[in-house]
Amino acid sequence: MKLKLLLSTIAFGSLCACSTLPSSGPTGGQITDTALEAQVAGAAIDIVPVNSIADVPPVAEPIGWQLPDYDPPPSDMIGPGDVLSVTVFEAGVALFGGGSSADAAGGFDPSVKAQTLPPRRVDDNGMIDIPYVGTIQVLGNTLADVQVKIREGLRTFSQDPQVSVTRQEVIGNSIIIGGEVAQPGRLVLQTNRETLSDVIALAGGYRGEAKNLTLLIERGDDLVRLRLSDVLAGTYDRVRAYPGDRVTILAEPLIFSVLGATGRVQQIPFVRERMNVIEAIAAAGGPNSNAGDPKAIFLFRYTGPDKTQPTVYHFNLMQTPTFFLAQRFALRDDDVLYFGNSQSNQPRKLIQTIGQLFSPIVTATAVANNVNN
Structure with missing residues (x-):
C-alpha cells in the first residue's frame, strides 16, 4: 500500500x-x-x-562612399609645416656670395656662386621669410611658383639670380596611417594618385586577416568606416588617398551570436567575409x-x-x-x-532529475543490504 x-x-x-x-x-x-x-x-x-x-x-550593399572626392593636387604643392631648402645661384657681383667679386689680381670673377639658405619652414599662415625679399606667401603654390617669386624679389639686388627650391620635409602632401599596419606613421604621397590599397602596401601591409579588419578614414570633418576587403579587392579598390587623410585600420571582426539548445552558446566570428x-x-x-x-x-x-x-x-x-x-x-x-x-x-529531463534524486537512496540501500549480508 x-x-x-x-x-x-x-x-x-x-x-x-x-x-x-x-x-x-x-x-x-x-x-x-x-x-x-x-x-x-x-x-x-x-x-x-x-x-x-x-x-x-x-x-547587404557595401557602405556608401561618404567622403568628399577631390581631384588630386600637384604632387609638389606646398603645405603648412613643409620645410623648404632654397639655393640662390649668382654670376658676377654676388649678394649671397660672402666675399668680393674680384679675384686676387683685382680682375672680375665671372664664375657662378651658389648659396644655400638655412631651411625655411612654412608657417601656419603659409608664409616663409627670404633675406632681401621679405615674407612671401607659398601655401598652395608649387615649387616652381616659389622659385619665380624669390627670383623676382631678388632682381633689384642681384645680377640675374637663379633660384632652386626643394622640400627637405614633406608635411602637407602626406597622410597619417596607423592601427593594424606594419609601419604606422606619416606617409608621403609621391604622386597624389595612390589608392587606399597602395598606401596600406607602402605602410608595410596590414596585420591579421582582411575579413576581421575595418578601415577608418578621416578627411577634414568627415569620417567613413569601410570593410578592408571592400577596399583591397571590392567596391572601393580604386579610391584614392588625399593629402591630409588620417587612415586607421581597426580589428573589428564580424560576429554572430548563438543561443538556445545547441552545442555552443557564444559569439562566433565569421569564418570568411x-x-x-x-x-x-x-x-x-x-x-x-x-x-x-x-x-x-x-x-x-x-x-x-x-x-x-x-x-x-x-x-x-x-x-x-x-x-x-x-x-x-x-x-x-x-x-x-x-x-x-x-x-x-x-x-527526458524529468527522468534524469528523478534519477539524480533517487540515486543516493538506491546507493544507500545497496550498501545496507551488503552490510546485512
Whole structure:
C-alpha cells in the first residue's frame, strides 16, 4: 500500500514538474507566441517564415562612399609645416656670395656662386621669410611658383639670380596611417594618385586577416568606416588617398551570436567575409540532439532603412527546401541565431532529475543490504 502511494505521488509530481524543469530556452512555439503578443501590445516585431526565395532578404550593399572626392593636387604643392631648402645661384657681383667679386689680381670673377639658405619652414599662415625679399606667401603654390617669386624679389639686388627650391620635409602632401599596419606613421604621397590599397602596401601591409579588419578614414570633418576587403579587392579598390587623410585600420571582426539548445552558446566570428545561415548553423554545431528542435531555428535581426525594425526569421530544417533557402540567406554582422528547445526534452529531463534524486537512496540501500549480508 505504501509503495502504491509513493508511485502515485511520483506520477502526480512528474506531471507538474514538466512545466517547471529548467530548459535551454523557449520552444519554437513560445518564440512565435511571445512575438505575436508583443505585436498586440504595440511592439512592431515582424515574423518571417522562410518558405520561399521571396522570404530571403537581398545581400547587404557595401557602405556608401561618404567622403568628399577631390581631384588630386600637384604632387609638389606646398603645405603648412613643409620645410623648404632654397639655393640662390649668382654670376658676377654676388649678394649671397660672402666675399668680393674680384679675384686676387683685382680682375672680375665671372664664375657662378651658389648659396644655400638655412631651411625655411612654412608657417601656419603659409608664409616663409627670404633675406632681401621679405615674407612671401607659398601655401598652395608649387615649387616652381616659389622659385619665380624669390627670383623676382631678388632682381633689384642681384645680377640675374637663379633660384632652386626643394622640400627637405614633406608635411602637407602626406597622410597619417596607423592601427593594424606594419609601419604606422606619416606617409608621403609621391604622386597624389595612390589608392587606399597602395598606401596600406607602402605602410608595410596590414596585420591579421582582411575579413576581421575595418578601415577608418578621416578627411577634414568627415569620417567613413569601410570593410578592408571592400577596399583591397571590392567596391572601393580604386579610391584614392588625399593629402591630409588620417587612415586607421581597426580589428573589428564580424560576429554572430548563438543561443538556445545547441552545442555552443557564444559569439562566433565569421569564418570568411560572407557567410550564409547554413554555414552559421554548422559553425554553431547545429541543434543539440537531446534538447534542440530542428523545426525551430530562428534568426533575429534589425532590418529596414535605418536598421530599427525588429525581425525574426524562422527556419524549419525538417523541410528540404529550407536547406537551399538557408544557403541563399546571407548572414550579417551582429545577427542572433537561436535554436529552439524541443518540447519532448521535458520528460527526458524529468527522468534524469528523478534519477539524480533517487540515486543516493538506491546507493544507500545497496550498501545496507551488503552490510546485512
